Amino acid sequence: MKRWAPLVLAAILIVALCVRLVPAFSSPYPYNVDGYPLVKGAERAISDGHWDIGNAAEGIERYNAKMPLFSYMLASLSVVFGIEPMRAVQLLTALLGVVAVLLGYALAKKVSGSETAALACAAVLALSGFFVYLTAAAMKEALGLALLLLAFLLYMGREDPKHRMLLAAVLLLLPLAHHLTALVALLFITIAAVSSLVNKWRGGVLKAHGIVQEIALGPALLFFCLAYYQAINMEFYTNVSSVNEIALFGAIAFLGIVVGIILSLPAMTKPWMFLDLKPGKMPVPMLFDEKTLAVLIGIAGIALNSRRVLFQGTLLTSDALLAGFLPILLMMLVAIVGYNLIRYSSFADKGAVAAMALAPIAIMEFSVARGLDPFSFSLAYRAFDYLDPFIALGAGVGIAFLLALLWKRYRDAPAKRICACFAVGAAFVLVLAATTPLAYESEQLFGVRNETLPQEFSAGEWASSHNLTEVRTNSRYYEIYSPYFGMSCDPTLPYVLKEGRNPGTAPLLLSDEWTADGAQSFFSTRVVVSQASFDSAVGGGSLVYCAGPAGRQMLIVLPG
């Protein structure tokens, strides 16, 4: 390791922690409504002293109790440091993000052997807006991603029995952390294991115990995960349980394995085979080969979704999000260069690197093929998040290659080479930094406000302390009050008010924001309620609670 490397790495990790803690300055509550059931789970774990799915209330809390790892880490952190789970949740998520960055660094170092590539990979994970968002707002996914990166790293060193056993432990833990991550890990480990076995077979070094080890301590472990999810009736998996969908998933996974095997073999064809390329013109087409098309098709799909809803019943991609993809596209192109360097190199585990991309791509393909509905939409965009480690690794290697190229090219002009390398490095960091604000602009990007305002939380506290067990509200407040305060919530109030219907006899929990910006509703656009309907709902009962500034005011109305 170069002497300056630890300092740079430490700086990257500090930056990574800081950018993930930015939301904590505006609100102490979880940076996503998904955090409330997890905090509740942690509080319940502290009070009960054990894990019991049956103790959790039906609905969101029960669903989260089926994946309790984050809640238990939060509970442990809380007990050890004496911080309330509600205050510790943002810190724990950010720390998991930093761990993921550190693991990304180690992975890139392991694959490429280059310090520069490893640091560049860590920088991508530390600053890339989508990854920052993911590891600050999506708690279970942040934990899942850290474990997944650990699994990638351990898999690359699986020849060492200690690594192998640790990998097995991680694979067994993943289902308790996050369901989609477990599925990505299952696909990753299957594609990687099969391509590794095929390569060994081709090289004539395949042994029976090698097959058993590769399968039994790899994909087979994750089949336990499926058995666990089946036993606890995991909602995510029951959505795709028909024979046709299982066959479709199997078909796509099989194709993923085939592609994984092909990508792990020595290249059979010239890049852009339909072009009559002369041998001297190989490097550029080799670095930007047909895989570029996949990136462009993906971006074209997102661009198309910004003009026409592809997934019925969901949102258009906002222009702000589309603009945010431009630096990502640049990063992806660099990642293709980096990946192709790995692909055409003598690196042994090329299949495993390919599997890091193929696993989430297979899930995205599955979501598109099974029908363009809201569930597929959520599956597609969540699976996209799992491409980040692959992009970071590829981009790290790509940037290191570019820097090395410049360094060698200007070997006779030291000043020039320092300037050139500095310029490329600075441009790289700038492009990355340009994406970082995306992590804090969820309202502009997705129409979803992540942070909880104090009056929103205190309204829940008031309702809970006044024994309101049942309220009618929108889906945002449903996700806060139902799991955390244990209230029975009907999230359809904005639709009822919009259509001018009678809101019924349950207490109403509403915000005057609904008349201007609209009420937040999952997957659909915000539902704007007319002032007249809103006034009639408020005037139709007794206003018992009102807090917050105008435009963000929280109201509780009792019937009659």
Place this chain on the structure above:
Amino acid sequence: MSSIWVRMVLRRSRRATWTIVGIALCTMYLTGTISLVEGLHKTTSDIADRFQQGAILAYRGDALSTSRIPENVLEFLKGPVAAISITEANIHVRGSSALVRSYVASISDPDGIINFSKADAGGYMGVNLANRFRDLGAPLNQESRLLLQEGISSTEVQVSAVFGGGTLVSSDWLLVEKPTLLALDQSLNGNISVIVLPEGSKADMELLRAMGFEIQTSMTVVRFFELGIYQIEGCLWAVLLVTSVIVTMLTYSALSIEIGYRQDDIRLLKQIGTPGSMVTGMFIARGGYLSIIGSAIGAAAGFMVANVLVSFTTVIGVTSMILPQASLTSLLFPVIIVLLAGILGAAIPSGIAGRRILKEVPS
């Protein structure tokens, strides 16, 4: 020798890759289209089941008037039920020469399934039967008496009302009480002609179907289109049969080209004294190996492409309800066809080449 054999079977080359791609394309086509056609059937059937199809009729044979069902069959049925007894007869109007051959029926409807309020009374004539008498110069009125005659049996009935077209029963029927009907047709004694079940009586319907009754719903527009779409499937299966011949031919060609290029290997193997059966066996194994890889990839890709195609129809504004079906027919049948064609495509040319070369090479 055996390791050379295995090596030659599994040998990797650019041409072999393209052969696999060709085979995969063929299988993809077959799997994709078959899963779509099966999807069309399944979706049509599922959707048709959700529509109103009216009361369910069960009878024996080809016609209502000749159907005779013992009344005790009704005891096996769990849900509400109505019964119609019907026969054909000559109907005369007393005091005129007008005669019409039509249907005389009696209805028992304790649960109100047919919703014909006058069902159990007697002498109600369908409006089109009445019109027929009018056209024949015998207009009916409240005092009109009808003479009903079938073979040597006859009876009389007075017309008390005329019913219109808004009922389940046809408007050329004359409805009478059961004793009147029995006087006309003794075969209906202890028997009925038609069992009528309310819509949605699945269990009773299946029971009657199992007992060999003809089952028909009283509203068949949905059934018409359901059966019509099944007929289209017939067309599509025919087209598929035709195209699977192309696919077989294509796979045969792909493999025979592959073997055609290996004539030098065959010659070499013959020269070193390899038995002909072993050479042919090697190429059959090579054909099988390439076909099985190609067809497995093709089957997976075909099912995925079919799903993607259907998925994206919503983007171009076509509301498609098809859900491609994964079944043994859609996933295994194409693989088997292609595998057989591939093995033949390897066996025949290698056999021919082997024999030809055998003549060339002195033993």
Place this chain on the structure above:
Amino acid sequence: MIIDRKAAFIGLMLCSILFAVSVPLLVGIGEIPEKAFGQDVVTLSQVSSADPLKADIAYGLKGVQGVQAASPEIYSFCAIGQEPVFVRGVVVEEYLKIENGTLSPGSLNETWRFAVAGTRLAKRMGVGIGDKIVLTGSVIPKVVEMDITGIYSSPNGGGNDLLVPLWVARGLSGIGDGMVHAIRVHASNLTAISAYLEGTEESLVISQGGGVSTPINTNTSASGTETQLALRYLDSATFKASNGSYVSLFVQEGTENVNVVVGGFIALEGTLTFVGSVAVMSRVLAHRRKEIGILSAIGATRWKILGMTLYEALPVAVGASIIGVTIGGALAVAIDQFGLLVMFGQSVVPVFTLQIIIMMIVSMVTISLGAASASAWAHASARPERTMHESGEEAVQQKAFDLRRSLEAED
């Protein structure tokens, strides 16, 4: 000689046969609605819907100059057993005039209660004169028993329907007394018809062949196709108001499904024929790779070899296509004669217009020559010494490089 003509001829002919069997049948599927509602005659119907018309208009039209026949008709979509049956309420005499149909010997001259089955339908259902059938309602619950009183045949692929009296059809389709869905007219003087219809003050649309339509006593226009589709898909206000809106939706969406599948088939069919032809030509040229290598070695350019291949392939492709299309056509006609392909109760009759025949031959010749060009180009592009000596088995492998060294800044 570059091409093995015999092998090429047989292979391409097979592809042509398969192409020629399926294309006319697939086109035939698309023509079913037109056939059912008779584009070759004038059809009168309500604007854009299947709302009923007064049957009296048809009786009045018979007195109009130039009208040879006016057939009032009611359409009911029924199922008898496992057979979807298009039940047409008609006045038999008028219907047969419109369709140029004839009753087969033994048919009864019954006018009050008759059921006349088309020859194709009778064959499919296995019924004859004197047999009884049970008809149930189309869009309203109904049960009717009928005797088959006659069998009719009509040219041009007709003979798929069951003809019943208008009063029976009204019972099945639930339309009011004295009303019909449409009136089809055989007439030489359309102006006289228009003048008569204007006098009736009824709002309706006259549809003619080729999709031409004329609104009468209304400003709303609808194309002939729209009117047909409206009738076909039961797009009537009364029907929708009762229980039919979902059925109408089902039928329209179901038909869209069929169109998606049939369209996909046609596209894949062409692609597969092309791929098949490429395989045939590759196989044929593969036997001549050494000759091609020699030609290259003695200085023939790729274009020259391509030209020679096309020169030799053209007569083979033309011959194979003509014979293949002829045999394929004959097979398609045989399939039709055996009544094997039926859709919505209508026989799928393969369509053989001059344009389609020419299109198929031209397509097949183009596909064959395209395939020959692709294969010849591939062979001619290879270096002669490889074409002549190499078995083609050699794998192309990139030389792998050391990743770590390529990322090291130090030289």
